Amino acid sequence: MGAKLSRVQVIAAYPITPQSKIPETLVKYVESGELGAEFIRVESEHSALTVCISASTVGARVFTATSANGLAYMHEQLHWAAGARLPIVMALANRGLGAPWTIFNDMQDSISQRDTGWMQIYCRDNQEILDSILMGYKISEQVHVPMMVCFDGFVLSHTVMPVEIPEQEQVDAFLPPYVPHLQVDGPEPININPVMLAEPRANAQGVACPSYMGFRMRLQETLEKAGEVIAKVGGEFGKIFGRSYDCLLWEYKTEEADTILLTMGSLTNEASLAVDMLREKGHKTGVVGLRVFRPFPAQQLRQALSGAKQVVIFDKNISYGNEGATCTETKAALFEGGLRPSIANYIVGLGGKPVAASDLEGATLEFLGMKGRVNGPQWLGISV
Amino acid sequence: MVLNDKDQTIINVTWHGRGGQGAVTAAMILAEAAYIDGYRGVTAAPFFGVERRGAPITATTRFSRTPIRTLTPTAKAEVVVVLDERLMQVVDVLGGLKADGLLILNSSNPPEKFCADRDIAVATSDANSIAEEIGLVVAGTVLINTSLLGAFSKASGLVSMESLEKAIRKNFNPKAAQLNFRGAQLTYEATRTNRVWHLPVRQN
Numbered sequence: 100m101g102a103k104l105s106r107v108q109v110i111a112a113y114p115i116t117p118q119s120k121i122p123e124t125l126v127k128y129v130e131s132g133e134l135g136a137e138f139i140r141v142e143s144e145h146s147a148l149t150v151c152i153s154a155s156t157v158g159a160r161v162f163t164a165t166s167a168n169g170l171a172y173m174h175e176q177l178h179w180a181a182g183a184r185l186p187i188v189m190a191l192a193n194r195g196l197g198a199p200w201t202i203f204n205d206m207q208d209s210i211s212q213r214d215t216g217w218m219q220i221y222c223r224d225n226q227e228i229l230d231s232i233l234m235g236y237k238i239s240e241q242v243h244v245p246m247m248v249c250f251d252g253f254v255l256s257h258t259v260m261p262v263e264i265p266e267q268e269q270v271d272a273f274l275p276p277y278v279p280h281l282q283v284d285g286p287e288p289i290n291i292n293p294v295m296l297a298e299p300r301a302n303a304q305g306v307a308c309p310s311y312m313g314f315r316m317r318l319q320e321t322l323e324k325a326g327e328v329i330a331k332v333g334g335e336f337g338k339i340f341g342r343s344y345d346c347l348l349w350e351y352k353t354e355e356a357d358t359i360l361l362t363m364g365s366l367t368n369e370a371s372l373a374v375d376m377l378r379e380k381g382h383k384t385g386v387v388g389l390r391v392f393r394p395f396p397a398q399q400l401r402q403a404l405s406g407a408k409q410v411v412i413f414d415k416n417i418s419y420g421n422e423g424a425t426c427t428e429t430k431a432a433l434f435e436g437g438l439r440p441s442i443a444n445y446i447v448g449l450g451g452k453p454v455a456a457s458d459l460e461g462a463t464l465e466f467l468g469m470k471g472r473v474n475g476p477q478w479l480g481i482s483v
Numbered sequence: 484m485v486l487n488d489k490d491q492t493i494i495n496v497t498w499h500g501r502g503g504q505g506a507v508t509a510a511m512i513l514a515e516a517a518y519i520d521g522y523r524g525v526t527a528a529p530f531f532g533v534e535r536r537g538a539p540i541t542a543t544t545r546f547s548r549t550p551i552r553t554l555t556p557t558a559k560a561e562v563v564v565v566l567d568e569r570l571m572q573v574v575d576v577l578g579g580l581k582a583d584g585l586l587i588l589n590s591s592n593p594p595e596k597f598c599a600d601r602d603i604a605v606a607t608s609d610a611n612s613i614a615e616e617i618g619l620v621v622a623g624t625v626l627i628n629t630s631l632l633g634a635f636s637k638a639s640g641l642v643s644m645e646s647l648e649k650a651i652r653k654n655f656n657p658k659a660a661q662l663n664f665r666g667a668q669l670t671y672e673a674t675r676t677n678r679v680w681h682l683p684v685r686q687n
Contacts, residue, residue, distance in 0.1 A: 203531060253531035254554045259511050260526045261518055368552040451531060455555045 101232025111150035117252040144169035158279035167194035181216025186239035203451020347396035349388035356385030372456035397432035500566035505628030510542035516650035517546035524551035604680035606638035633667030
């Protein structure tokens with residue numbers, strides 16, 4: 100629906116559970132004429148993203164969607180899309196990777212693609228998925244960096260809940276048609292893929308052009324500033340649609356909280372319930388829910404955690420041999436600010452293992468009982 | 484019972500059926516009807532996984548006066564609806580029902596025949612015969628999922644028939660909607676209960 104309202108021009112996707120419903124629905128829109136887009140059928144996710152890259156390169160607004168192994172299969176092209184600075188928006192229904200095989204939810208798939216140069220947004224509910232797709236195009240087309248809109252597979256993708264669908268006219272006012280910043284086949288045709296050398300080199304006109312590293316540096320510089328654009332567009336969205344996203348992370352009862360539960364995606368909902376339960380027992384707790392993971396909102400996170408004595412970080416992923424990714428990144432952000440709260444890292448919900456508010460409450464109470472730093476990640480609720 | 488805007492009470496409904504009976508569809512239509520009825524928090528979900536025609540499946544509906552903040556599977560429900568009474572022998576249906584809950588069965592038997600040893604409320608309605616009689620049959624399969632929504636409305640008193648009608652009409656073409664709602668109406672009228680059930684008031 101978000102892709103339809105965004106008036107995407109080219110869609111290429113390959114079905115994979117739990118994403119399948121997205122291309123199925125879009126095909127129906129295209130076939131019925133409700134959406135004037137080209138739906139290109141492909142034999143794999145690698146080709147799906149390649150089609151998107153090609154179409155985006157020549158100036159189309161493009162959309163794709165995938166999950167888990169499909170995303171992994173796109174890996175090479177993910178780097179290409181970001182390196183070529185293409186404003187592609189992808190819906191990602193988060194799912195665990197095999198082996199062993201699973202079709203259920205965790206975030207190992209998108210976290211594994213952390214370093215491809217894509218922006219990553221994580222949604223708490225289905226309204227946020229729709230809204231993030233609409234904002235995604237506006238943001239990506241400003242910064243020329245692709246975006247993954249990530250949401251928990253099954254937990255969100257297969258749960259029906261009320262979603263406010265904006266009027267097409269409102270969306271058109273918010274998101275005008277995409278005007279590419281360069282034209283490959285224009286009056287002055289351009290070549291977009293010369294091999295880059297390590298040092299700057301003059302082009303045919305004698306103008307010095309950036310080196311490979313120069314391109315890389317520009318991508319990094321853009322992502323460093325992209326957080327501001329994400330928040331600004333989120334604020335503009337709020338003015339038109341009444342739902343503001345002018346933040347890179349969500350806070351719940353963080354004021355005067357000495358213990359913060361840190362989550363990402365739909366788990367932020369359960370964490371807010373856990374905090375209500377913990378507060379009833381007299382524990383001053385709050386939730387910080389990461390909305391944006393790339394660019395990483397280090398500064399906002401430092402601010403949100405500045406008063407915390409304990410931080411309990413829940414990760415639906417793990418960087419094997421170390422710990423959960425949001426834990427590592429949070430620690431790095433805190434180090435920069437000289438903040439030293441006690442930190443526990445709980446690995447939760449891998450392969451769709453349900454995580455209830457009472458589980459988060461229990462883990463927090465366990466950690467508070469330990470009164471100190473915990474070495475290494477803890478596995479929540481695993482006996483075998 | 485009066486539910487106010489600050490009421491965070493969640494009504495959990497678990498549906499038991501067989502793949503192809505439409506339990507997931509019924510769970511979703513009930514969520515839509517509850518939303519039309521004024522509940523601000525509603526969700527519906529299948530038991531996440533893979534399903535096969537004929538195999539036991541479950542689906543859940545949740546609704547509340549305030550937005551719902553949980554997406555985890557329902558452990559114990561206030562109301563359990565069983566589309567095929569024979570599932571009682573294969574699935575631990577009662578294990579997922581609260582001690583003071585309501586059990587709704589598609590059955591030609593009277594409610595007193597079920598769970599007499601428990602304190603639960605039981606409602607039965609012969610949706611099969613009703614659906615067959617009015618021609619709610621597609622490709623040889625008698626469709627009873629929407630009919631049982633009528634039994635839910637009658638036995639629980641939580642969602643009105645007016646809201647159910649609107650939700651059914653949103654999900655089917657006019658002719659099919661008419662038939663499905665007729666099935667729900669007749670099943671509503673044919674619902675028998677062992678006692679009147681009210682949503683238990685719990686201290687948060």
